[in-house]
Amino acid sequence: MSEYEAGIGTSSSKIxxxxxxxxxxxxxxxxxxxxxxxAVAKTSRCxxxxxxxxxxxxxxxxxxxxxxxxxxxxxxxxxxxxxxPEKGLMISIDSxxxxxxxxxxxxxIAISVxxxxxxxxxxxxxxxxxxxxxGLSEECCHGxxxxxxxxxxxxxxxxxxxxxxxxxxxxxxxPSCLVIADTGLKGQTKRAVTALKQHLVQSVHARxxxxxxxxxxxxxxxxxxxxxxxxxxxxxxxxxxxxxxLGVSHPALDHLVDTAMKDGALGAKMTGGGCGxxxxxxxxxxxxxxxxxxxxxxxxxxxxxxxxLQDRELPSAPSxxx
Numbered sequence: 001m002s003e004y005e006a007g008i009g010t011s012s013s014k015i016x017x018x019x020x021x022x023x024x025x026x027x028x029x030x031x032x033x034x035x036x037x038x039a040v041a042k043t044s045r046c047x048x049x050x051x052x053x054x055x056x057x058x059x060x061x062x063x064x065x066x067x068x069x070x071x072x073x074x075x076x077x078x079x080x081x082x083x084x085p086e087k088g089l090m091i092s093i094d095s096x097x098x099x100x101x102x103x104x105x106x107x108x109i110a111i112s113v114x115x116x117x118x119x120x121x122x123x124x125x126x127x128x129x130x131x132x133x134x135g136l137s138e139e140c141c142h143g144x145x146x147x148x149x150x151x152x153x154x155x156x157x158x159x160x161x162x163x164x165x166x167x168x169x170x171x172x173x174x175p176s177c178l179v180i181a182d183t184g185l186k187g188q189t190k191r192a193v194t195a196l197k198q199h200l201v202q203s204v205h206a207r208x209x210x211x212x213x214x215x216x217x218x219x220x221x222x223x224x225x226x227x228x229x230x231x232x233x234x235x236x237x238x239x240x241x242x243x244x245x246l247g248v249s250h251p252a253l254d255h256l257v258d259t260a261m262k263d264g265a266l267g268a269k270m271t272g273g274g275c276g277x278x279x280x281x282x283x284x285x286x287x288x289x290x291x292x293x294x295x296x297x298x299x300x301x302x303x304x305x306x307x308x309l310q311d312r313e314l315p316s317a318p319s320x321x322x
Contacts, residue, residue: 007043007120011111013097014104014152015180015271015280018239019161019217021196021248023148027214028162030170030221031152034180036307037103039095041112043120046090050075054093054109061091070137074110077136078117081129091116098303100186102272107149110137130154160221172224174232174309176266177289178280183252184302185276192248192274199246209242216242233266233282240269240279248274252300257281259299263292 012033019029050061052071057064064072076086091113097105114133118125134150148161160168199206216239223232240257243249253270260268260281268281281296283289286308293304 005044005120007116007118009041009043009112009115009117009119011039011108011115012153012155013037013039013108014149015178015278016102016148017158017271017280018220018236018269019213020102020270020272020274021192021243021246022210022213022217023146023161023163025210026163027210028160028217028221029148030158030160030217030224031148032158033152033155034103034178034305034307036305037097037180039093039097039105039108039112041094041109041116042092043113043116044090044092045088047088049087051090052093053090055095070106070110070140071113073140074113074133074137075117078114078133081133082117082121082123084121089120098182101182101277103278104149104153106141107134107138108153110134111150111154127154158224160217170221170224172227172309174224174227174229175285176229176232176309177283177286178307178309179260179265179283179289179292179296180271180278180280180305180307181256181260181293181296181301182278182303183250183256183276183300185250185252195247195275206246209246213239213242229282229284230266236267236269236280236282237261243270243274250275250277252276253279256296256299256301259295260292263295264288265292 012035014031014033017030017032019027023029052061057068061072061075079086093109095109097103097108099105111134114130115125131150138150151167152159158170160170216235220232220235223235249270256279257268265281265283268279271278271280281292283292289306293306296304
Protein backbone atom coordinates (compact mmCIF):
# COMPACT_ATOMS: atom_id res chain seq x y z
CA MET A 1 0.00 0.00 0.00
CA SER A 2 1.08 3.60 -0.43
CA GLU A 3 1.98 5.71 2.57
CA TYR A 4 -1.36 7.51 2.29
CA GLU A 5 -3.47 4.35 2.61
CA ALA A 6 -4.38 2.35 5.69
CA GLY A 7 -5.55 -1.14 6.55
CA ILE A 8 -8.72 -1.28 8.62
CA GLY A 9 -9.85 -4.12 10.87
CA THR A 10 -13.00 -4.36 12.95
CA SER A 11 -14.36 -6.74 15.57
CA SER A 12 -17.54 -7.07 17.58
CA SER A 13 -17.59 -7.43 21.32
CA LYS A 14 -19.42 -10.48 22.66
CA ILE A 15 -21.80 -11.54 25.39
CA UNK A 16 -22.71 -14.86 26.91
CA UNK A 17 -26.38 -15.36 26.16
CA UNK A 18 -26.60 -18.34 28.48
CA UNK A 19 -24.32 -20.94 30.10
CA UNK A 20 -21.71 -18.83 31.90
CA UNK A 21 -19.98 -20.72 34.74
CA UNK A 22 -21.69 -23.98 33.78
CA UNK A 23 -19.49 -24.14 30.66
CA UNK A 24 -16.47 -24.55 32.97
CA UNK A 25 -17.99 -27.82 34.19
CA UNK A 26 -18.55 -29.33 30.76
CA UNK A 27 -21.99 -27.88 30.09
CA UNK A 28 -22.89 -26.01 26.88
CA UNK A 29 -23.05 -22.24 26.54
CA UNK A 30 -24.29 -19.83 23.89
CA UNK A 31 -22.27 -16.71 23.11
CA UNK A 32 -22.96 -14.11 20.46
CA UNK A 33 -21.24 -11.17 18.76
CA UNK A 34 -22.41 -7.66 19.65
CA UNK A 35 -21.54 -5.34 16.73
CA UNK A 36 -23.17 -2.42 18.58
CA UNK A 37 -20.06 -2.41 20.80
CA UNK A 38 -16.88 -2.88 18.80
CA ALA A 39 -13.18 -2.28 18.22
CA VAL A 40 -11.58 -0.73 15.13
CA ALA A 41 -7.86 -0.91 14.34
CA LYS A 42 -5.99 1.03 11.67
CA THR A 43 -2.59 0.09 10.31
CA SER A 44 -0.68 2.84 8.49
CA ARG A 45 2.85 3.56 7.40
CA CYS A 46 5.30 5.42 9.65
CA UNK A 47 9.07 5.78 9.89
CA UNK A 48 11.09 3.78 12.39
CA UNK A 49 10.04 1.00 14.76
CA UNK A 50 6.55 -0.40 15.20
CA UNK A 51 4.29 2.01 17.08
CA UNK A 52 1.01 1.52 18.92
CA UNK A 53 -1.60 4.12 19.78
CA UNK A 54 -4.57 3.28 22.02
CA UNK A 55 -6.25 4.51 25.19
CA UNK A 56 -3.75 2.79 27.50
CA UNK A 57 -0.48 3.20 25.53
CA UNK A 58 1.05 5.48 22.93
CA UNK A 59 4.59 4.78 21.82
CA UNK A 60 7.04 2.22 20.44
CA UNK A 61 5.46 -1.23 20.69
CA UNK A 62 8.49 -2.97 22.16
CA UNK A 63 8.74 -0.40 24.97
CA UNK A 64 5.23 -1.11 26.27
CA UNK A 65 4.59 -2.78 29.64
CA UNK A 66 2.39 -5.68 30.68
CA UNK A 67 -0.81 -3.84 29.76
CA UNK A 68 -0.07 -4.50 26.09
CA UNK A 69 1.60 -7.90 26.49
CA UNK A 70 -0.94 -9.55 24.21
CA UNK A 71 -0.42 -6.98 21.45
CA UNK A 72 3.37 -7.22 21.81
CA UNK A 73 2.98 -10.92 21.06
CA UNK A 74 0.33 -10.91 18.37
CA UNK A 75 1.61 -8.07 16.15
CA UNK A 76 5.08 -9.59 15.51
CA UNK A 77 3.44 -13.02 15.08
CA UNK A 78 1.04 -11.67 12.44
CA UNK A 79 3.88 -9.89 10.63
CA UNK A 80 5.88 -13.14 10.65
CA UNK A 81 2.97 -14.93 8.95
CA UNK A 82 2.74 -12.06 6.47
CA UNK A 83 6.53 -12.24 5.91
CA UNK A 84 6.87 -8.54 6.69
CA PRO A 85 9.53 -6.73 8.78
CA GLU A 86 8.73 -5.52 12.29
CA LYS A 87 9.06 -1.83 11.51
CA GLY A 88 7.58 1.07 9.59
CA LEU A 89 4.02 0.72 10.87
CA MET A 90 1.67 2.58 13.20
CA ILE A 91 -1.27 0.63 14.61
CA SER A 92 -4.06 2.73 16.12
CA ILE A 93 -6.93 1.21 18.08
CA ASP A 94 -10.30 2.74 18.90
CA SER A 95 -12.59 0.61 21.04
CA UNK A 96 -16.01 1.24 22.60
CA UNK A 97 -15.86 -2.05 24.53
CA UNK A 98 -15.67 -1.52 28.30
CA UNK A 99 -12.84 -3.36 30.04
CA UNK A 100 -13.49 -5.92 32.77
CA UNK A 101 -17.16 -6.39 31.88
CA UNK A 102 -16.70 -9.84 30.26
CA UNK A 103 -17.58 -8.49 26.82
CA UNK A 104 -14.44 -9.87 25.17
CA UNK A 105 -12.47 -6.63 25.05
CA UNK A 106 -9.00 -8.18 24.73
CA UNK A 107 -10.08 -10.71 22.10
CA UNK A 108 -11.93 -8.08 20.06
CA ILE A 109 -8.94 -5.74 20.07
CA ALA A 110 -6.65 -8.58 18.97
CA ILE A 111 -9.07 -9.56 16.18
CA SER A 112 -9.29 -5.99 14.89
CA VAL A 113 -5.49 -5.64 14.90
CA UNK A 114 -4.88 -8.88 12.99
CA UNK A 115 -7.56 -7.98 10.45
CA UNK A 116 -6.07 -4.51 9.97
CA UNK A 117 -2.59 -5.94 9.32
CA UNK A 118 -3.83 -8.47 6.77
CA UNK A 119 -5.98 -5.75 5.15
CA UNK A 120 -2.98 -3.39 4.97
CA UNK A 121 -0.89 -6.01 3.18
CA UNK A 122 -3.87 -7.02 1.00
CA UNK A 123 -3.66 -10.63 2.12
CA UNK A 124 -6.74 -12.87 2.58
CA UNK A 125 -7.26 -13.96 6.16
CA UNK A 126 -8.74 -17.36 6.89
CA UNK A 127 -10.75 -17.77 10.09
CA UNK A 128 -8.50 -20.59 11.34
CA UNK A 129 -5.41 -18.37 11.05
CA UNK A 130 -7.25 -15.48 12.73
CA UNK A 131 -8.22 -17.61 15.73
CA UNK A 132 -4.72 -19.10 15.97
CA UNK A 133 -3.11 -15.66 16.13
CA UNK A 134 -5.70 -14.24 18.52
CA GLY A 135 -5.17 -17.28 20.74
CA LEU A 136 -1.55 -16.18 21.27
CA SER A 137 -2.74 -12.82 22.57
CA GLU A 138 -5.42 -14.38 24.76
CA GLU A 139 -2.84 -16.71 26.35
CA CYS A 140 -0.88 -13.63 27.42
CA CYS A 141 -3.99 -11.95 28.81
CA HIS A 142 -5.79 -14.91 30.40
CA GLY A 143 -3.34 -17.80 30.75
CA UNK A 144 -5.47 -20.70 29.51
CA UNK A 145 -8.37 -19.22 27.52
CA UNK A 146 -11.28 -21.37 26.36
CA UNK A 147 -11.33 -19.63 22.99
CA UNK A 148 -14.98 -18.67 23.47
CA UNK A 149 -14.37 -14.90 23.44
CA UNK A 150 -12.42 -14.97 20.16
CA UNK A 151 -14.81 -17.42 18.50
CA UNK A 152 -17.88 -15.34 19.41
CA UNK A 153 -16.40 -11.90 18.72
CA UNK A 154 -15.19 -12.95 15.27
CA UNK A 155 -18.45 -14.68 14.35
CA UNK A 156 -21.51 -13.43 12.50
CA UNK A 157 -23.95 -15.70 14.37
CA UNK A 158 -24.48 -16.93 17.93
CA UNK A 159 -22.34 -19.97 18.71
CA UNK A 160 -23.13 -23.09 20.72
CA UNK A 161 -19.97 -23.93 22.64
CA UNK A 162 -18.78 -26.85 24.78
CA UNK A 163 -15.24 -27.33 26.06
CA UNK A 164 -13.19 -29.70 23.89
CA UNK A 165 -16.06 -30.17 21.44
CA UNK A 166 -16.80 -28.67 18.06
CA UNK A 167 -18.38 -25.20 18.12
CA UNK A 168 -21.67 -24.86 16.23
CA UNK A 169 -23.13 -21.76 14.63
CA UNK A 170 -26.77 -21.11 15.45
CA UNK A 171 -28.79 -19.79 12.51
CA UNK A 172 -32.02 -18.02 13.41
CA UNK A 173 -34.47 -15.37 12.24
CA UNK A 174 -35.51 -13.99 15.63
CA PRO A 175 -36.55 -10.33 15.15
CA SER A 176 -36.06 -9.37 18.80
CA CYS A 177 -33.53 -7.01 20.39
CA LEU A 178 -31.18 -7.37 23.31
CA VAL A 179 -30.68 -4.49 25.72
CA ILE A 180 -27.32 -4.72 27.47
CA ALA A 181 -26.88 -2.72 30.66
CA ASP A 182 -23.64 -2.06 32.53
CA THR A 183 -23.96 -1.88 36.32
CA GLY A 184 -20.84 0.27 36.44
CA LEU A 185 -19.21 -2.36 38.64
CA LYS A 186 -16.26 -4.39 37.39
CA GLY A 187 -17.13 -8.04 37.01
CA GLN A 188 -15.37 -10.16 39.64
CA THR A 189 -15.01 -13.45 37.83
CA LYS A 190 -12.47 -14.90 40.27
CA ARG A 191 -14.75 -14.17 43.21
CA ALA A 192 -17.73 -15.67 41.39
CA VAL A 193 -15.81 -18.82 40.40
CA THR A 194 -14.65 -19.28 44.01
CA ALA A 195 -18.20 -18.83 45.31
CA LEU A 196 -19.50 -21.44 42.88
CA LYS A 197 -16.78 -23.92 43.84
CA GLN A 198 -17.78 -23.54 47.49
CA HIS A 199 -21.41 -24.18 46.62
CA LEU A 200 -20.44 -27.31 44.70
CA VAL A 201 -18.46 -28.63 47.69
CA GLN A 202 -21.15 -27.79 50.24
CA SER A 203 -24.29 -28.82 48.38
CA VAL A 204 -25.29 -31.64 46.05
CA HIS A 205 -28.06 -29.36 44.81
CA ALA A 206 -25.45 -26.96 43.42
CA ARG A 207 -24.27 -29.57 40.90
CA UNK A 208 -27.89 -30.13 39.88
CA UNK A 209 -28.28 -26.40 39.26
CA UNK A 210 -25.15 -26.37 37.08
CA UNK A 211 -26.58 -29.27 35.06
CA UNK A 212 -29.87 -27.37 34.79
CA UNK A 213 -28.00 -24.40 33.34
CA UNK A 214 -26.54 -26.69 30.69
CA UNK A 215 -29.97 -28.06 29.85
CA UNK A 216 -31.33 -24.51 29.58
CA UNK A 217 -28.57 -23.62 27.10
CA UNK A 218 -29.65 -26.55 24.91
CA UNK A 219 -33.29 -25.43 25.17
CA UNK A 220 -32.26 -21.87 24.30
CA UNK A 221 -30.56 -23.11 21.13
CA UNK A 222 -33.80 -24.83 20.07
CA UNK A 223 -35.85 -21.71 20.90
CA UNK A 224 -33.54 -19.56 18.77
CA UNK A 225 -33.69 -21.93 15.82
CA UNK A 226 -37.49 -22.23 16.08
CA UNK A 227 -37.99 -18.43 16.49
CA UNK A 228 -39.68 -18.90 19.87
CA UNK A 229 -38.82 -15.56 21.48
CA UNK A 230 -41.19 -15.89 24.45
CA UNK A 231 -39.81 -19.31 25.31
CA UNK A 232 -36.27 -17.95 24.99
CA UNK A 233 -37.16 -15.10 27.34
CA UNK A 234 -38.45 -17.48 30.00
CA UNK A 235 -35.30 -19.59 29.65
CA UNK A 236 -33.07 -16.54 30.19
CA UNK A 237 -34.92 -15.53 33.35
CA UNK A 238 -34.80 -19.06 34.70
CA UNK A 239 -31.05 -19.13 34.10
CA UNK A 240 -30.63 -15.89 36.03
CA UNK A 241 -32.54 -17.27 39.01
CA UNK A 242 -30.26 -20.34 39.03
CA UNK A 243 -27.12 -18.17 38.84
CA UNK A 244 -28.53 -16.07 41.67
CA UNK A 245 -29.02 -19.20 43.79
CA LEU A 246 -25.46 -20.27 43.01
CA GLY A 247 -24.13 -17.01 44.46
CA VAL A 248 -22.60 -15.49 41.33
CA SER A 249 -25.03 -12.62 40.75
CA HIS A 250 -25.01 -9.23 42.51
CA PRO A 251 -27.76 -6.99 44.00
CA ALA A 252 -27.12 -4.40 41.26
CA LEU A 253 -27.61 -7.07 38.58
CA ASP A 254 -30.73 -8.42 40.28
CA HIS A 255 -32.18 -4.90 40.50
CA LEU A 256 -31.70 -4.30 36.77
CA VAL A 257 -33.16 -7.72 35.92
CA ASP A 258 -36.22 -6.92 38.07
CA THR A 259 -36.53 -3.50 36.39
CA ALA A 260 -36.45 -5.09 32.94
CA MET A 261 -39.07 -7.70 33.77
CA LYS A 262 -41.40 -5.10 35.30
CA ASP A 263 -41.10 -3.07 32.08
CA GLY A 264 -42.27 -6.01 29.99
CA ALA A 265 -39.03 -7.68 28.90
CA LEU A 266 -39.47 -11.23 27.61
CA GLY A 267 -36.59 -12.30 29.82
CA ALA A 268 -33.48 -10.95 31.51
CA LYS A 269 -30.35 -12.23 33.21
CA MET A 270 -26.81 -11.42 34.25
CA THR A 271 -24.15 -12.11 31.63
CA GLY A 272 -20.51 -13.05 32.07
CA GLY A 273 -18.56 -13.69 35.24
CA GLY A 274 -21.01 -12.00 37.58
CA CYS A 275 -20.57 -10.25 40.94
CA GLY A 276 -20.86 -7.04 38.89
CA UNK A 277 -20.55 -6.39 35.17
CA UNK A 278 -23.54 -6.47 32.81
CA UNK A 279 -27.03 -7.84 32.39
CA UNK A 280 -29.06 -8.49 29.25
CA UNK A 281 -32.78 -8.24 28.54
CA UNK A 282 -34.70 -9.67 25.58
CA UNK A 283 -37.43 -7.45 24.13
CA UNK A 284 -39.68 -7.73 21.08
CA UNK A 285 -38.52 -4.77 19.01
CA UNK A 286 -36.35 -1.64 18.78
CA UNK A 287 -39.05 0.68 20.15
CA UNK A 288 -39.38 -1.36 23.33
CA UNK A 289 -35.61 -1.63 23.54
CA UNK A 290 -35.24 2.16 23.49
CA UNK A 291 -37.80 2.52 26.25
CA UNK A 292 -36.22 -0.17 28.39
CA UNK A 293 -32.74 1.29 27.91
CA UNK A 294 -33.97 4.56 29.40
CA UNK A 295 -35.67 2.75 32.29
CA UNK A 296 -32.45 0.89 33.08
CA UNK A 297 -30.45 4.12 33.14
CA UNK A 298 -33.06 5.60 35.50
CA UNK A 299 -32.70 2.48 37.64
CA UNK A 300 -28.95 2.99 38.02
CA UNK A 301 -27.29 1.43 34.99
CA UNK A 302 -24.09 3.24 34.01
CA UNK A 303 -24.76 2.83 30.28
CA UNK A 304 -26.76 0.66 27.89
CA UNK A 305 -26.46 -0.72 24.38
CA UNK A 306 -29.11 -2.08 22.03
CA UNK A 307 -28.29 -5.01 19.77
CA UNK A 308 -30.83 -6.30 17.22
CA LEU A 309 -30.47 -10.05 17.06
CA GLN A 310 -30.57 -9.94 13.27
CA ASP A 311 -27.97 -7.16 12.88
CA ARG A 312 -24.62 -8.83 12.33
CA GLU A 313 -22.85 -6.18 10.27
CA LEU A 314 -19.96 -4.18 11.66
CA PRO A 315 -19.72 -0.53 10.69
CA SER A 316 -17.38 0.15 7.77
CA ALA A 317 -16.02 -3.39 7.66
CA PRO A 318 -13.94 -3.83 4.49
CA SER A 319 -14.91 -6.80 2.31
CA UNK A 320 -11.36 -8.18 2.60
CA UNK A 321 -12.05 -8.95 6.25
CA UNK A 322 -14.87 -11.40 5.64
